[in-house]
Amino acid sequence: MSSKQHNHNHDHDHNHDHGHDHDHDHGGKFPVIMYFIGLVAFLIGLYFGEGMVLYANIAFGLSILTAGYHIILEGFGDTIRNTMRAKKFSPNIHLLMALATAGAVAIGNWEEGALLIVIFAGAHFLEAYVDGKSKREIKNLLEMNPTEARIVLPNGSTKVIPVDQVKIGDTLQVLNGDQIPTDGVILSGTTSVDESSINGESIPKEKNIGDEVFGSTINGSGTFTMEVTKDSSETVFSKILQLVNQSQKSLTKTATLIQRLEPKYVTFVLLMFPLVLLSGPYIFGWTWEVSLYRSMVYLIAVSPCALAASAVPTTLATISNLSKKGVLVKGGAYLSKLGGLKAISFDKTGTLTNGKPVVTDYTFENGIDENELIDIIVSMEKQSNHPLATAIINQFPNRKELNLAVENEIGRGLSTSIKNTVYRIGKPTSFSNVSFVYKQKEEKLAAEGKTVVFVGKDEYVIGLIALMDVPNQHAKDAVKYFKSVGIHTTMITGDAKLTGEAVGKQIGIDEVVANVMPEDKAAIVQEQQRKYGATGMLGDGINDAPALVTADVGVAMGDGTDVAMDVADLVLMNNDLSKLVYAHQLSKKMDKVTWQNIYFSMFVVIVLVVLNFLGRMDIAIGVILHEGSTIMVILNALRLLVTPKKYLSN
Structure with a gap:
């Protein structure tokens, strides 16, 4: 066995959660309200300006606390929790931002500290929106899960009951426009059903007696009764929900690697901070105040916000796009492999x-009444349950039905007698009286992979039918x-x-x-x-x-x-x-967009660090360029939610 195969296993329950929460669930609307209070406070601080420094700094301080309280809590709180869980120092990006803000305030730059928090928190909410955008598709699916069913009671009356009380074998009535409660088979009535929630196809499917219907799909204008064939927790739609929910937890290797590297990267940045601080006075000849300021800018410049947003939103957007197209993916890792x-x-x-054979060729002897012979063949095949019989009946619909006594002989096929003439349909080897012409035709069709049956009249072959399971x-x-x-x-x-x-x-x-x-x-x-x-x-x-x-x-x-x-x-x-x-095609595009994001985010970090040491960077510009790169990365990922024009034909 190859090592590739040996190492391969499909454990679909892996939850690639490495302590970094990509759901950004901060408790509903409250953080958003607080953010806007902080934004207003920041604008008030700008209004007071240099003329009223005390009031301006109070407004900036209020802005930091209201717009960025969740950034500070996640920075210190998550770092402490992750450190205790991993039993080693595991800081996150938010800690860097909180420290940079504290540093800016410590050296008296209240305005720049507030600007850092306001822009970082804004970008943070945008990333949460993008992550949520793809997951909202899942919430929409959950809302489509049926909750009620109209059961037909033994006396013929109907009663609405919760769908989880429906049992296999129950008879349900589905009215026009209703959501079908669970999987089953139509017993009476005809209708058309919108099955887009199952297969992504917008054109409704015609349904008749004996046809299968699926839970969560929408009934059209007809009313029908159905027999329940699956428990509501085992329906096709329930399986879809399980698969798609599961896919949210399985990320690509690249996304998982970035999540694992984040605490190591932030630790390295913090370890380098004293060296950056000391290099100012002793290498670059800066004052201690300038060196401390440059060190704050360094924390902002090297923060891997854009890098952290490079892969996860891209993966979730791709999974969401595919689920709308009727392709369910159990995780981003499998998209990478695809x-x-x-x-x-x-x-x-x-x-x-x-998966079903169809008639591809048929020919009958010259001089035979073809219509009469086809009526005989179809009437005989209607008394057989062989898959080939179904194909022949479907090939010749609306034929005159004859009342025939048909015998099914093992090895010889079907035979019947009409006015002392015996007609038989069987495999070629069961006939001995075959003309050269039919032998040739049978060999040619068999060479094409087709199954051939001969039609005989008094044991003389007068026609043949070829069938095949076609592509x-x-x-x-x-x-x-x-x-x-x-x-x-x-x-x-x-x-x-x-x-x-x-x-x-x-x-x-x-x-x-x-x-x-x-x-x-x-x-x-x-x-x-x-x-x-x-x-x-x-x-x-x-x-x-x-x-x-x-x-x-x-x-x-x-x-x-x-x-x-x-x-x-x-x-x-x-x-x-x-x-x-x-x-x-989309998985290739996902990989391409992910690496675009990674290269771009690292390029921005390098440029910001170089400009900082050259003295061409302040906190305001650093924050704008840094968070701007994060927003660019997120918007690039958002493209995966839209079907590319060149793929629309698919």
């Missing part, structure tokens, strides 16, 4: 293909995209080699691995990892679960099994491979 894939393996049935509409474009960006594509299938290669050729896939037993899929993924590097796996069934866990990124189709969705890292809610292409 962007770095070198190979991707696809299960064939239900992933690259629609879904997005498969070819998705495979083409992944190949274009240098990712090796593989199709894994349990089908015969001929069938697998025929589908692979249609899609344009690099490699086809056929005749695969379910238990072998994980081993194939491991081989791909050894050969190419980071490997993704797409699947929809229980038998795909081991391969999904083994892969660096496991992707499940939303229409697949619960097991596949539980173990996967990404879920495509609409079984739409173009959404995976979009997720890959």
